[in-house]
Amino acid sequence: MTWYQNNVKAEQAEDTKGKGKDTKGKGKDTPKGVKSYRRNYTAKGVAKTLFKDLISEYIQDLTDEKPGSRGWLKHYPAAHAAVFEGLNEDQLQECEELAQEWNSTGPNKQEQAK
Numbered sequence: 001m002t003w004y005q006n007n008v009k010a011e012q013a014e015d016t017k018g019k020g021k022d023t024k025g026k027g028k029d030t031p032k033g034v035k036s037y038r039r040n041y042t043a044k045g046v047a048k049t050l051f052k053d054l055i056s057e058y059i060q061d062l063t064d065e066k067p068g069s070r071g072w073l074k075h076y077p078a079a080h081a082a083v084f085e086g087l088n089e090d091q092l093q094e095c096e097e098l099a100q101e102w103n104s105t106g107p108n109k110q111e112q113a114k
Helices: 010-015 043-050 052-062 076-085 089-105 109-113
Strands: none
16 A cells, blocks of 8 residues: 555455446556546547647747747647648548557657657
8 A cells, every 4th residue: 555545445445356337547457446547548639749830830820929828829729620620531540540559558758758
């Protein structure tokens, strides 16, 4: 037992192993009271990583604000959506495949460092 799980007794955790519901990223092996965090990647989220330069260029076309400023950031969601909608079939397929890969193994170290 570790300090951050001090509200769950070890005996209780062993007794409930495999009986938990499989919801919100928790596996059936997760003991009750112990949170399991796992990110779920989507094609749109992968596109945010792969095409961040296109998103930045799109925002620069919309505004003269400094990148990262409040005025620049308010355009980010619309730019991200527009770039994602403008992807061709091959790019969209690449995003979907990469999202599936990242969900099973996680992103590579280079992407995590960004």
